[in-house]
Amino acid sequence: MSGSVPTGSRGTTVHAELGVRRVNGPSGPFEQRQSARDDPWVLVLRLDGGGSDPFASGVLEGCGALLEALRDLLAGAGTDRLNVALVVACPEPTDRWTHAAEHGTVAAVRGAMQSLTPELGERARINVFVCRAEGDDAALDAALRFVASPGGGYVAGSTFDLRARP
Amino acid sequence: MTVLVTGAGGAIGSAVVRQLAEEGREVVAHDLTAEALAAAADWAAESIVGDLTSASDLKALRRCFAGESLDAVIAAHGIPGAGALEHMSRKRIDAILAVNAVTIPALLRATLASLAADGGGTFVAIASQAALRGEPDNAVYCASKWAVTGWVSAIAPHLAADGVHVRALCPGRTEGPLLESALEGFAAETGQTVEEYVADILKVIPLGRYARVEETAAAAVYLAETSSARPTILATSGGEVPS
Numbered sequence: 001m002s003g004s005v006p007t008g009s010r011g012t013t014v015h016a017e018l019g020v021r022r023v024n025g026p027s028g029p030f031e032q033r034q035s036a037r038d039d040p041w042v043l044v045l046r047l048d049g050g051g052s053d054p055f056a057s058g059v060l061e062g063c064g065a066l067l068e069a070l071r072d073l074l075a076g077a078g079t080d081r082l083n084v085a086l087v088v089a090c091p092e093p094t095d096r097w098t099h100a101a102e103h104g105t106v107a108a109v110r111g112a113m114q115s116l117t118p119e120l121g122e123r124a125r126i127n128v129f130v131c132r133a134e135g136d137d138a139a140l141d142a143a144l145r146f147v148a149s150p151g152g153g154y155v156a157g158s159t160f161d162l163r164a165r166p
Numbered sequence: 167m168t169v170l171v172t173g174a175g176g177a178i179g180s181a182v183v184r185q186l187a188e189e190g191r192e193v194v195a196h197d198l199t200a201e202a203l204a205a206a207a208d209w210a211a212e213s214i215v216g217d218l219t220s221a222s223d224l225k226a227l228r229r230c231f232a233g234e235s236l237d238a239v240i241a242a243h244g245i246p247g248a249g250a251l252e253h254m255s256r257k258r259i260d261a262i263l264a265v266n267a268v269t270i271p272a273l274l275r276a277t278l279a280s281l282a283a284d285g286g287g288t289f290v291a292i293a294s295q296a297a298l299r300g301e302p303d304n305a306v307y308c309a310s311k312w313a314v315t316g317w318v319s320a321i322a323p324h325l326a327a328d329g330v331h332v333r334a335l336c337p338g339r340t341e342g343p344l345l346e347s348a349l350e351g352f353a354a355e356t357g358q359t360v361e362e363y364v365a366d367i368l369k370v371i372p373l374g375r376y377a378r379v380e381e382t383a384a385a386a387v388y389l390a391e392t393s394s395a396r397p398t399i400l401a402t403s404g405g406e407v408p409s
Contacts, residue, residue, distance in 0.1 A: 053268075053271075053272070055267075055268060055271045055272075055313075055317060056264075056268045056272070059263055059267050059268060059309075059310075059313045060260060060263045060264055060267070060268050063263065063309055063313070064256065064259050064260050064263050067251060067254070067259050067305070067306060067309065068256045068259060070251065071251050071252060071254060074251070074252055075252060096321060096324035096325075097271075097321075099320055099321075099324075100271070100317050100320035100321035100324070101271070101317070102320075103316045103317060103319065103320035104267070104271075104313040104314070104316045104317030104320070105313065105316075106316060107312040107313055107315065107316025107317070108263070108267065108309040108310070108312050108313035108316065109309070110312060110316075111296075111297070111300060111305075111308040111309045111311065111312025111313070112251075112305045112306065112308060112309040112312075113300070114299065114300025114308070115300035115301050115302055115303075115304055115305035115308040115309075116251060116300070116302075116305050117300060118300065118302040119250065119251070119302035119303055119305060157300075
């Protein structure tokens with residue numbers, strides 16, 4: 001995506017506005033968007049699957065940066081309650097090492113989230129969404145909309161693994 | 167049988183070294199400093215000092231075993247990581263993830279050729295019960311340990327075809343310096359004294375006590391065997407967090 005993020009109402013246009021559909025953003029593993037004050041913060045970790053050590057790339061650089069961003073988000077929120085969507089966008093694995101690195105990275109993000117959910121209590125609601133980088137955008141869109149909907153709040157702390165085809 | 171044990175100077179690592187040596191195995195002990203290795207000196211056939219987060223030290227480790235067969239690697243190294251995320255610096259986050267998680271696949275890849283030689287071998291990563299559940303005020307440590315078991319679960323079927331069995335042990339609270347450090351961190355976060363925190367913790371462990379290091383070491387040695395099938399992920403937690 002390019003350009004500024006348009007503002008909009010919560011729910012119906014969260015996914016499209018936040019540009020998760022096409023993650024072709026700035027350099028670095030992250031994109032961080034919020035369109036309206038009550039919309040969920042969407043932190044997108046894009047795994048590149050490449051390099052000599054995909055596990056280090058995903059866990060240390062990627063998950064490490066994700067946790068730092070989340071920490072800063074919490075620090076800036078004050079007493080406001082946060083809704084956070086952690087999206088991990090994974091390329092198709094090319095070999096057993098990238099396959100295992102992907103699983104390790106996703107597990108790391110999930111483990112952090114499952115710890116932060118009781119740690120933060122009512123201060124923040126966090127969910128993890130795992131998808132293919134060039135995958136089913138409709139599935140990610142539907143999941144983000146569901147969590148942002150009035151009936152979707154109680155899934156706090158859960159992971160939406162959207163990598164499998166229906 | 168030749169076994170490489172990393173973190174050999176730690177409570178669990180040195181207990182693993184001792185048990186293997188008492189069973190007649192040849193043990194190569196590895197740790198960050200020579201001082202740390204002193205704890206395992208009486209039982210190790212050989213000692214290697216090295217930093218598993220260092221690419222050059224990993225290359226040196228690979229060269230140590232080049233052309234030789236390793237029956238097992240037991241990765242018992244690790245650092246504590248308790249603390250609320252809001253109080254964690256990026257430097258601290260990176261250290262926990264690097265030491266506890268990134269070194270595991272790196273160590274396997276450095277020793278894979280030796281493990282695969284002579285019919286195969288076993289790689290046992292000592293993770294934690296924190297790899298099996300979320301724990302408040304322990305998010306980064308959990309992330310590091312979940313990364314290990316996630317990776318082990320995924321790589322194990324691939325490498326089994328090559329005769330290398332990859333497994334993870336998830337110990338619960340085991341007596342030793344790592345637990346003491348973690349207890350201090352947790353107590354600080356909850357505003358309790360360590361004694362108060364410990365009293366609460368013992369109530370949630372069904373066996374009502376911490377693990378003895380010998381028990382955790384025995385579980386690691388059990389997983390390192392190749393004579394028959396073993397679980398890929400095994401918890402030893404006194405029932406607190408079963409696998």
